[in-house]
Amino acid sequence: MTEFTEKVIQLIKSVPEGKVCTYGGIAALAGSPRGARQVARILHSMSKKEGLPWHRIINTKGYIVIKDRDGFLRQKQRLEQEGVTVSDTGAVDLQYYLWSGPAAS
DNA sequence: TTAGTGACAGGCA
């Protein structure tokens, strides 16, 4: 459990409902602008712990990109459940739902 | 140790 990992987890848990954040954004806030992939790996590892709102993390294009088909569906449903509009393809309106960090609160 | 791979990002056509 590195410091980077803890920060990433804290940030993700800090994302308000109805908002989403990008992998790169979380990585940057955690102190590693190039750690987007590590953020993804952390999410994949922590996904089994339902305590983390991993469904609010998407890629920089505003699209849900996930390896597991079921995971994609669960994420889409959870986002819509929080009031986030998600297209069938997994597209999210970043300019309205993007969360830029704790300072944005 | 090297090679392959991935829930990514950014630049370009």
Add this chain to the structure above:
DNA sequence: CTGCCTGCCACTA
């Protein structure tokens, strides 16, 4: 928006 390619970092065989 879509497709292709390069760069990054950590994990696995």
